[in-house]
Amino acid sequence: MQVGILGFARSGKTTIFNAATRGSATVSPTGRGGGGKPNIGVAKMHDPRIDKLVEMHRAPKRVPAEVVYVDMPGAPEGFGKSVGITGELLNHLQKCDALMLVARAFDDPSVPNDREDVDPARDIEAMVTEVVFSDLAILEKRLQRVKDSFKGAKATERDTLEKEQALLIRIQGELEAGKPVKDQALTADERKALQGYKFLTDKPLVAIANIGEEALPRVQAVEEQLRAKFEARGIGTAAVCGKLEMELAQMAPEEEAEFRRSMGAGESGLNRMVRLCYDALGQLTFFTAGPKEVHAWTVARGSDAFAAAGRIHSDIQRGFIRAEIMGYEDFVACGSEAAARKRGLLRQEGKTYIVQDGDILNVLFSI
Template identity: 45%
Template structure:
């Protein structure tokens, strides 16, 4: 799973990246062209408790890769400039976007526009992405119109279906709306999947507030969220600089620091979890004497998909799955007790996996 960190120059992207990955990439580059990549383990308290219960040799959490991209070049006339091709390719590859927006005011960090205005900046980059997608749609529609009479009948039908979906998307983009706002059905989504549209991806907006604004972070976030009613999107506010500093402390020091600052919420963990949830992913667990492990699958996956995530042999030779909700297993204390209490069930291939299922796959190859 890959999340691209995007935002205008100096918004705090690299600071957020360092926070998430506990990295030390150089910040304050003022629009440098460096790309940073880091893998982050998804914090999951349920997995930690499973590990306490099973005391395995190792614990393997789920992970997400974060890519910190350079800001798109700024244009002088106040309009966004085109995103370079290599960055576009990376963006298209992402499963979700994390859009860092500058909300902190600090004379030591000049803003290209002279003033700090989070809403203006948020809309500006959003518009840039809408325009990138619109360019793709228009080019493709032109080509489809040109090739109207060519090809086999099935190719023509396929082109026609594609044209219908793109004709639906175009007016939305023209009006400035992201594709994620359209309620495309499964078939429509499948038809346009290959384009990897930027505005179709789920987005987590991170408002980077100043050190002095932490107390207002929640109200800042809800103020922007109220004006940002897009589907598959969330808005959070945090101080990237403070989070980065906290990230460099050990757990105990961090806790004291948080209390001193009046930070009630572990916002870093919330960002990681939110970006995971936004991707429409759920976790199931496997647990035994060797390892406890969190696995990632898309919501709606069945027992065979889950087995396949572990190993293709398990999917191929799938017989059945023994399933118990992690909360039940933790409160009952063992698989055997879960079974005695009727909480451990045998499920077949079509069983729809729930977030938090502990699964043991029985198979035969």
């Protein structure tokens, strides 16, 4: 799962990327860090359930769920002027499963601002517009090509072309009316036909306001404001103090925890952000847990046990016999697998069982 970070220059994209991935990519007041190449890193999902499972199993090893972040270099020419996104940046974004828009919400005269002033909601709006325009440009180009192909096409080909044209025009209309491709009513066949276009509005969006340290006491108010504007449109929002989170991410874990306590900071804005992306990606977490290791896995919501087995290993999927499954809460309440089994909370499920968040799976297989 990959999240692409997009935003105006000097909004703090790389700062937030470093915070999320505990990385140390170059941040700079010129906004030219990274040398034109995207920064790619892995964010580990903080999940207290892993700690509990590790404790109960006395497991020496833990593997948290991961999300890959791709920090886009700079901002494209004309970005924010409703021209859409093109070229290499578009290629990078098309490979991502979700897009995270970072808007500058900090005031700092030593960091030149690309925008006339600090207004994160306006900037998020401008970025959403760019994402929409980029799809409209793709649609227009494709429609032109379809039109050209009619000349000299055989009767059977014309039929296919007409179908494609009708579909593209319909999507274009809905998009112009403000409906992203992901929310449009499309049949499975239509979705399949559109896969190749890699529309950006087909991806979930998350928007982050990068606030300054001095705004930390107002973080809830900022988030409330963003939520009021964007929630109904399915855009998850959060306010994060990127600079502070990046500094904290570079500390040793104990030092970081101590620092957070001393500041009276509750759950880190960063954890909320990572979770927001995770939720936007439509994933849930299931576990495999034993005395050797506790492993958190991600799978798309609505997946069955067979798909989950495939996440663990292709052999396990191939040789799938059945899965022994118990819910995380049940396991904790029972205190042991044996107790859960006795109380009938360890269930035997087949391939088609729909995996629930927090399920602990033991897949029995034979190859």
